[in-house]
Amino acid sequence: MVTTTAAADPAADSPPLAETIRGLGPLVLDWVDLRRRMLRTPGVQVAVRVGDELLISGALGTADAEASLPLTTAHLFRIASHSKTFAATTVMRLVARGELRLDDTVEQHLPELAGTPLADRTVRELLGHQGGVIRDGDDCDYWQLMRPFPDAAALGAELHQDDAASFDRNLHFKYSNYGYSLVGAVIERVTGRPFADAVRAEILDVLDLPRVHPDLGGADGPDPGELAAGHSLLLDGDDHHFVLDNPATGAMAAATGFVACAEDLSAYAAAHVMGDERLLDDSDKRLMQRTESIVTVEGTEQGRYGLGLELHTVGERKLVGHSGGFPGFVTRTFVDPQDGLVVSVLTNASRGPAHELAVGIVKLIDLARRTPINDPSDPADDPAGLPLWTAAGFGRTVVARLGRRLMLLHPDQEDPTADAIELTVEAPDRLRMAERPGFGSAGEPVLIARSEGADPAAGAVDHVRVGGMTTWPEAAFRARRREQMGRSARPGASDRLTEPGP
Structure with missing residues (x-):
């Protein structure tokens, strides 16, 4: 369970750091909650501020796991x-x-x-x-x-x-x-x-x-x-x-x-x-x-x-x-x-x-404050539904706006910025990873496929192809994985998730 405390409306003269942090709130809390669950931690409180302005505040998980008591931002x-x-x-x-x-x-x-x-x-x-x-x-x-x-x-x-x-x-x-x-x-x-x-x-x-x-x-x-x-x-x-x-x-x-x-x-x-x-x-x-x-x-x-x-x-x-x-x-x-x-x-x-x-x-926060490698994409051109979380057999990915940069992150990791790569918008649902050396899929496209008949502006995503690999919204990926496990467990079925090639 996640509970949050709303920060005050930004003042017209808010400093750039505060503006950056304010826009990161949902991503930060979602990443913290993911790591909390992965590391089997009952509860986490988070507070981020600049000076006297509270910009992010959240309570994730439980205050008492035995009593299933939800954690709040007021717990001590x-x-x-x-x-x-x-x-x-x-x-x-x-x-x-x-x-x-x-x-x-x-x-x-x-x-x-x-x-x-x-x-x-x-x-x-x-x-x-x-x-x-x-x-x-x-x-x-x-x-x-x-x-x-x-x-x-x-x-x-x-x-x-x-x-x-x-x-x-x-x-x-x-x-x-x-x-x-x-x-x-x-x-x-x-x-x-x-x-x-x-x-x-x-x-x-x-x-x-x-x-x-x-x-x-x-x-x-x-x-x-x-x-x-x-x-x-x-x-x-x-x-x-x-x-x-x-x-x-x-x-x-x-x-x-x-x-x-x-x-x-x-x-x-x-x-x-x-x-x-x-x-x-x-x-x-x-x-x-x-x-x-x-x-x-x-x-x-x-x-x-x-x-x-x-x-x-x-x-x-x-x-x-x-x-x-x-x-x-x-x-x-x-x-x-x-x-x-x-x-x-x-x-x-x-x-x-x-x-x-x-x-x-x-x-x-510091990744969001860096100058974009390329001309920054106009946030108005961002795909609908950001931050966009998906999962595949190798873990999760997320497409999110961090300051002036549109980024692809791998949030399963202890360092959520490790292997992060900047994206540019080529079309509403076609993005391109920045060109750079590395072992990943740099320079390749990120393609967002919407559910059949869905208005792209509505944000309903069927799957995302990242450098050629299909990823799904987490609920859909979990359902597919259960189906694969069921196939492999049936009498006479192969122990493999897919049949071997010739």
């Missing part, structure tokens, strides 16, 4: 390590007001940790995962929901142990949830408020986001009925999802506790775009977004990190943001700080494809 997801961006942003606001310094040490604000291996770690080192702090403690089976997440007393006890630091300061990038739990404790000590209250005052109230919550439970937590269910990991193709418990995260909320819907998460993320100074001025945002660590393992770069933000490159875009992984949930947000693009994808299954889907959405 665990966004897990996105929490680190909220904690880091709160720290930067305190720094801007002179209430905290990035070079302050842990023991300056948490004197109870004096004499421990973590006493000399600085706030900046914690934000950039350069403090060498143990990742999740000696017994982190709370991630398997075998026991509660640590409370302040349990966390404090572990941080007093000799192995609370795995490395010396600034020796290696070492991702640490305990390190960010320490950041949360510092925020509490500096502000004199519980972490949730501090973040609400510093961020959520400023941005008017009352449905973003720093954790479950308590007076600040959401109504349980608002939550999407998290679903278990699929070990293999024969496994089945089941619904997982959804606990509070105790003293680890600054590392992993937050819940939000995609629309609200993207609205928060937009405050990290340059020129938006509701939370931070641009100089502070540049500091957060600067490369603090290049993570290289055995000569291969694994990623980059700033202060509370992951740094990514997709195509030519330099993106910041974060991922999140929690039992039953995987999430991803990308922000382009320069042109204001924000993409948030939330999934409610362990090992859900949030990163893959977010990257694919960015690539679709």
Whole structure:
């Protein structure tokens, strides 16, 4: 099931990026839902915006697979390590007001940790995962929901142990949830408020986001009925999802506790775009977004990190943001700080494809923004019924308008733009693939055959021939495939779908 939130009517002076994205909404949501079904993911929320304008929003699949509860755009997801961006942003606001310094040490604000291996770690080192702090403690089976997440007393006890630091300061990038739990404790000590209250005052109230919550439970937590269910990991193709418990995260909320819907998460993320100074001025945002660590393992770069933000490159875009992984949930947000693009994808299954889907959405947007190879076809000449989805024995194809380009895509793939090829219109139902080198059918025609007696303008398609291969609307292809399977299963029939030639 798909539910969508309609975006506002475009203003006359909308920027080109927003115009492009607005036209891609149906294609983006259809592709996300296809990948969701192919990867057996119960539910996916998507939000795409430019600055303060929400351009695409959708909810696909189910909020609870066991209860067959349809997912909506209002359901709340665990966004897990996105929490680190909220904690880091709160720290930067305190720094801007002179209430905290990035070079302050842990023991300056948490004197109870004096004499421990973590006493000399600085706030900046914690934000950039350069403090060498143990990742999740000696017994982190709370991630398997075998026991509660640590409370302040349990966390404090572990941080007093000799192995609370795995490395010396600034020796290696070492991702640490305990390190960010320490950041949360510092925020509490500096502000004199519980972490949730501090973040609400510093961020959520400023941005008017009352449905973003720093954790479950308590007076600040959401109504349980608002939550999407998290679903278990699929070990293999024969496994089945089941619904997982959804606990509070105790003293680890600054590392992993937050819940939000995609629309609200993207609205928060937009405050990290340059020129938006509701939370931070641009100089502070540049500091957060600067490369603090290049993570290289055995000569291969694994990623980059700033202060509370992951740094990514997709195509030519330099993106910041974060991922999140929690039992039953995987999430991803990308922000382009320069042109204001924000993409948030939330999934409610362990090992859900949030990163893959977010990257694919960015690539679709950028494909649509490229200058056409040939003179662009007039959209008024486009075949009726676009985007036009068809299927054949080798997978699906889709003909769609992406910005000024008419394209043939292969949407079964993780990257929906892989092997995409531009089309020109030669006649209402005759298209031509661009000339280029490759292993496919470049330069050949794409012919659309309408149902007998149908008006071409009505869009009723019988089949499409792509480089000589016939493809059908998916319902028709599935029916043909069932017929083929039935023929091969009859007594005495050949095991082949077609009889062999001479």
